[in-house]
Amino acid sequence: MASLVELCIVACSEAFRGNGEVVATGVGPVPRLAAGLAKRTHSPELLMTDGEAYLVENPVPLGPRPYDGRTAAGHLPFSRFFDSAVWTGRRHAMVTPTQIDRFGQINLSYLGGSHAQPKTQMLGVRGFPGNTIYHPNSFFFPAHSPRTFVPGEVDMVSGVGYNPAKRIAGGNFSGVDLRRIVTNLCVMDFGGPDHAIQVISLHPGVDFAAVVAATGFDLIDAVGGETPMPDDAQLAIIAELDPHNIRATIFRDNPPARAAA
Numbered sequence: 001m002a003s004l005v006e007l008c009i010v011a012c013s014e015a016f017r018g019n020g021e022v023v024a025t026g027v028g029p030v031p032r033l034a035a036g037l038a039k040r041t042h043s044p045e046l047l048m049t050d051g052e053a054y055l056v057e058n059p060v061p062l063g064p065r066p067y068d069g070r071t072a073a074g075h076l077p078f079s080r081f082f083d084s085a086v087w088t089g090r091r092h093a094m095v096t097p098t099q100i101d102r103f104g105q106i107n108l109s110y111l112g113g114s115h116a117q118p119k120t121q122m123l124g125v126r127g128f129p130g131n132t133i134y135h136p137n138s139f140f141f142p143a144h145s146p147r148t149f150v151p152g153e154v155d156m157v158s159g160v161g162y163n164p165a166k167r168i169a170g171g172n173f174s175g176v177d178l179r180r181i182v183t184n185l186c187v188m189d190f191g192g193p194d195h196a197i198q199v200i201s202l203h204p205g206v207d208f209a210a211v212v213a214a215t216g217f218d219l220i221d222a223v224g225g226e227t228p229m230p231d232d233a234q235l236a237i238i239a240e241l242d243p244h245n246i247r248a249t250i251f252r253d254n255p256p257a258r259a260a261a
Contacts, residue, residue: 002230004184005030005250007203007257008140009238010230011187013038015094015138015180016046022136023047023081023091029062029246030140031094036060036241037234047085053077063244085135089175092136098122099147099154100139102197102217104161104178104190106132107154115156128159136177142250144183144214151216162195184251186211187227188219198222204229205259229257 012034016024024039024046026032036059039046050056055074076084085091097106106128112119131137137159141148157166160176167173181188181197185206192198198220199211208221230238238247248254 002235002257003248003251004203004255004257004259005247006230006235006238007227008142008182008184008250009033009037009247010234011182011201011227012094012138012140012180013041014187015182016092017042019043019046019092019136021045021047021090023049023085025049025091025093027093027095028140029242030142030250031096031138032062033238033241033247034094034140037237040237040241041234049076049081059241061240062242062246065243086131087134089135089177091131092138092179093131094138094140094180095128096140096142097128097159099150100141100181101150101152101154101161101163103153103163103166104195104197105154105157105163105166106139106159106161107156109156109158111155118155125156125158132159132161132176132178133173134175136179138178138180139182141181141183144185144211146214146216149215149217162190185214191222192220196220200224201227203227203259204257205261 009030012031016038024035026035039048039059048056048059050060054072055076057073097108099107108123109125110118110121178190185203186199187201188197188199190197200222202223204226212219
């Protein structure tokens with residue numbers, strides 16, 4: 001029986017379908033497995049790196065492994081990665097921020113308080129300002145709740161969204177391209193009016209009311225059915241890419257894909 005995390009991995013992999021020859025970057029176990037699954041199945045044209053300095057044709061498995069187990073397909077050092085992928089828009093990253101708001105603005109910098117004296121200090125904005133304004137981005141959230149999908153604005157805007165109040169006259173926002181959001185409850189996108197967030201599929205056993213109750217802002221109901229279950233071939237590839245079963249630690253008690261009634 002497929003687990004919830006495996007359902008999410010397959011759902012996340014769909015964010016990379018039809019992207020073309022771009023660098024697919026998954027940050028964190030689920031997005032990384034999703035990018036690898038996409039390359040191994042429906043989108044072999046995707047480019048992937050080993051996380052260091054090389055492109056690879058075969059996604060690098062999670063966890064401990066022989067260092068020389070990778071086969072390089074090209075040289076892509078840090079500076080070249082920015083020049084050929086990030087600044088040119090030829091990258092699609094899937095990341096896991098701490099907060100997101102109705103505009104798609106994300107936060108992983110701090111929670112509560114102020115910039116000068118935050119209540120909880122986190123990572124800082126990292127590369128999100130540049131990433132979100134130059135190339136496509138998608139998101140994975142393992143815990144869908146109003147603390148994550150916040151009312152109002154995120155505590156600090158670490159990544160560019162579709163908030164018209166943040167648009168600077170004369171600025172170039174043409175590269176802002178937010179695509180999919182996958183959570184433990186559903187799949188969403190930014191396909192509503194003015195890029196409003198809408199629910200496009202519900203995970204098995206989840207209803208729309210449960211998603212609304214777990215979200216701090218209004219959602220559009222564009223549900224087209226249940227999120228597809230993984231098939232045996234997909235599960236086999238996921239297991240191959242995650243030989244140490246790190247995925248089983250993402251959700252407490254590693255629940256099945258279908259939520260209990």
